[in-house]
Amino acid sequence: MNFYCRMKKRKLPKKNIRKLAKFHAIASLALFALYIALSAVYSPEFLLSDIKHKFSALANDTISITARVLGPPIKPIVTGTANCSAGILSNSISWPSDENSQSFSIERDGLPLVSGLTSSNYSDNNIVVDTTYSYVVTAHGSMGPGFAISDPIAIATPTECLVPLPTPELTISLLNASVIDGDYIFETRSIRPTFSGTTNIPFATIDISINGDTIIISQTTANAIGFWTWTPAADISVGPHTIFATATDPTDSLRFANTSMLFEIESDGDEATPSKSNDYKKKTSTKKPTVSSKPIIKTEEKPAQSPIDFSLSIENENVFAEEDLIANIKIAKIAEKYLGTIANFEYIVFDAQGNKLFSFSSKKDLQKDMSFSEKISLPKYLKDGQRKLQVTMTFPGYCISKEAAFTIKPRPLVNLGGGIVWTYPQFLSSLGTISLTLLALLLLWIFLFSREYWLYLHALRHITEKNLGKLGLISLKKKRR
Numbered sequence: 001m002n003f004y005c006r007m008k009k010r011k012l013p014k015k016n017i018r019k020l021a022k023f024h025a026i027a028s029l030a031l032f033a034l035y036i037a038l039s040a041v042y043s044p045e046f047l048l049s050d051i052k053h054k055f056s057a058l059a060n061d062t063i064s065i066t067a068r069v070l071g072p073p074i075k076p077i078v079t080g081t082a083n084c085s086a087g088i089l090s091n092s093i094s095w096p097s098d099e100n101s102q103s104f105s106i107e108r109d110g111l112p113l114v115s116g117l118t119s120s121n122y123s124d125n126n127i128v129v130d131t132t133y134s135y136v137v138t139a140h141g142s143m144g145p146g147f148a149i150s151d152p153i154a155i156a157t158p159t160e161c162l163v164p165l166p167t168p169e170l171t172i173s174l175l176n177a178s179v180i181d182g183d184y185i186f187e188t189r190s191i192r193p194t195f196s197g198t199t200n201i202p203f204a205t206i207d208i209s210i211n212g213d214t215i216i217i218s219q220t221t222a223n224a225i226g227f228w229t230w231t232p233a234a235d236i237s238v239g240p241h242t243i244f245a246t247a248t249d250p251t252d253s254l255r256f257a258n259t260s261m262l263f264e265i266e267s268d269g270d271e272a273t274p275s276k277s278n279d280y281k282k283k284t285s286t287k288k289p290t291v292s293s294k295p296i297i298k299t300e301e302k303p304a305q306s307p308i309d310f311s312l313s314i315e316n317e318n319v320f321a322e323e324d325l326i327a328n329i330k331i332a333k334i335a336e337k338y339l340g341t342i343a344n345f346e347y348i349v350f351d352a353q354g355n356k357l358f359s360f361s362s363k364k365d366l367q368k369d370m371s372f373s374e375k376i377s378l379p380k381y382l383k384d385g386q387r388k389l390q391v392t393m394t395f396p397g398y399c400i401s402k403e404a405a406f407t408i409k410p411r412p413l414v415n416l417g418g419g420i421v422w423t424y425p426q427f428l429s430s431l432g433t434i435s436l437t438l439l440a441l442l443l444l445w446i447f448l449f450s451r452e453y454w455l456y457l458h459a460l461r462h463i464t465e466k467n468l469g470k471l472g473l474i475s476l477k478k479k480r481r
Contacts, residue, residue, distance in 0.1 A: 021445060028438035035431045050429050073101035073139035076120075076150040080135060084161035089128070091155045093135055094121035100146075101139040109134050132156045168257035170247040172197040187264045191236050196229040198222075199247040199257060206230070207246045209303045213237040217306045218401040222247065229354060233346070233392040234399035240264045244303035307335035308366070312391050312402035315373070320411045321382045327389060327404070330371040341366045343395040347376055350388045357382060366395065384410040384425075 039050065080093035093106070097120045105115035106122055113135075114122060127133060137150040175194045199206075204222040209215070214234050222228040242260055249255035308331055315326035327347065343366050348359040358379055364372070376389070387408055392401040410423035 021449075024438070024445065025442055028435065028442045031431070032435035032439055035428065035435045039428050039432065050432055072146045073141040073148045074098045075148040076104070076137040076139050078135065078137050078150045078153045080153050080155045082155050082157045084158050087161070087164055088125065089157060089161040091124040091127055091133060091135075091157065092121070093124070093137070093153065093155070095137055095150065096120065098139060100141055101148075103140045105138045105140065107136045107138070127157055129157050129161050130159045165255065166200050168199070168201055168247060168249070168255050170197060170199045170245060170257035170259045172243065172245050172259050172261050174261070174263050187266050189266050191238075191265060192232050192234075193236070193263070193265075194229060194231045195243060195245075196227070197245065197259075199226040199228070201247050201249050201255065201257070202226060203250055204228075204247040205250055207248070209244045210236060210241055211301060211304050212241055214399050215304045215397060216399045217304060218399075220403050221405070232399070233390070233401050234394065236265050238265045242301050246303075306400055307338055307398065308393070308400060309333040310393060310400055310402060312389075312404050314389065314404045314406050317406045318409055319378065319406060320409055321378050321384070322380050322411075323378060325376040325378055325389065325406060327374045327376060327391060328371070329374065329391065331366065332369065334366055334368055334370075338366055338395065339368060341395050343393050345374070346392045346394070347374065348390045348392070349376075349378075349382070350390065352386045352388075354388075357387070378408065382408055384408045 074096075076095035076098070078093055078095045080091060083090050083092055095104075102118075103115070104117040104120065106113045106117070108124065113124065124133070124135075132154055133156075134152045134154050136152050139148045139150075141147060173196055174188060175196060195208075197206075199222055201222065202224050204226065206220045206222055206228050208218045208220070208230055210232065214237075216232050216234055216236070218230065218233065220228055220230050240262065241264065242262055244260045245258070247257045311330045311332070313328045313330075315328055316323075319325050329345070342363055344361055344363050346359060346361040349357045351357055360376075362374070364370075374391075385408060386405065388403055388405050390401055390403045392399060394400075410425055413422050413424045413427050
């Protein structure tokens with residue numbers, strides 16, 4: 001029996017496939033390298049945060065797709081009304097209880113309002129008149145990943161509701177300090193201790209003063225929930241001192257609260273040298289006091305008055321990095337004894353967490369009705385976001401500082417008009433998304449190619465004439481006798 005083989009000719013574009021694969025690999029690696037290089041030059045912190053954000057977003061998407069929820073909670077059907085009772089304005093919302101739901105969370109106008117609720121109702125008292133609020137309730141199931149989100153419900157508050165403002169309050173405390181023998185007296189070894197406090201006045205103006213060898217007078221601002229922190233711009237001398245603080249409503253100067261606190265600088269060196277004053281001790285006290293937010297004044301000392309009426313404002317509150325920030329400084333009044341005195345002006349930029357970013361200083365002669373503008377060149381490395389400028393004026397016997405907030409905007413790379421702006425960070429982030437996607441496709445292609453190659457090698461070990469005949473690659477003919 002004679003056999004002969006007749007192979008079918010097939011034209012496979014191997015060269016084109018190889019070229020395409022090679023181009024894909026080169027383009028993916030080059031684009032990823034460009035993304036890494038540009039991001040590292042712009043800001044290494046941006047590179048790390050952008051990559052972390054991409055992988056966390058990918059993980060969240062994967063979890064939401066692959067998770068199996070057993071016994072999901074029922075979608076809450078929310079109802080709500082606005083109430084004004086006894087001068088108290090509130091929005092009351094409720095929904096049917098659900099045995100499959102372990103807890104509930106609420107969003108107001110797209111922002112988290114409350115979480116961990118076990119009851120099926122809630123009263124929102126932090127609202128104002130003549131305003132419409134939108135609420136969304138999410139039910140969380142007992143299985144953990146289970147959840148159900150309600151439809152938004154809008155509640156409009158009445159146009160009038162007499163809500164009495166609370167009595168202004170102000171607290172103050174000294175960080176990293178211990179209590180010595182005496183009520184409400186603190187000691188610290190730092191000559192520039194950090195103070196913090198709270199007030200029930202949102203965005204209150206906090207005026208601070210400390211008497212000493214150098215009288216420190218400063219002004220800072222509380223945040224939206226009334227928290228504030230402050231570190232003096234000058235060294236405080238060793239010994240007992242009193243810090244005075246006043247919180248003033250920025251919309252009503254007649255609403256303010258005062259407080260004070262005794263503290264003592266124990267030593268200005270590394271080793272503590274006790275210098276407690278008997279005037280600041282309560283000898284009859286047998287119980288060590290706890291830290292109180294409303295200390296008792298035990299001295300007739302009064303807050304120091306500033307000999308200079310010093311004000312600070314920022315001309316361009318929204319500025320790009322590498323541009324000049326214009327700080328306007330005005331001295332309306334000045335005691336005659338300080339006319340012609342040389343004062344040192346220090347300019348410090350802080351981030352939202354109070355970390356010092358950069359600073360510089362200049363000297364000027366103090367004059368009556370003096371006003372000038374200081375151009376502050378913002379460094380390139382400053383990230384966009386909310387920032388704070390502190391200007392400290394130091395002259396013999398006094399250290400006076402003021403603060404003002406400003407915002408660094410991301411510089412637009414492409415402006416398409418109509419409010420559509422593509423910033424450089426957005427460009428880098430998009431470049432990273434594209435490059436990582438191409439790399440993922442490249443890895444997928446390599447995986448598929450490896451699999452096909454393995455199947456090819458596996459098939460070589462199992463080739464028979466019968467199988468080749470079935471595939472039409474060979475034909476078998478019997479030789480006639």
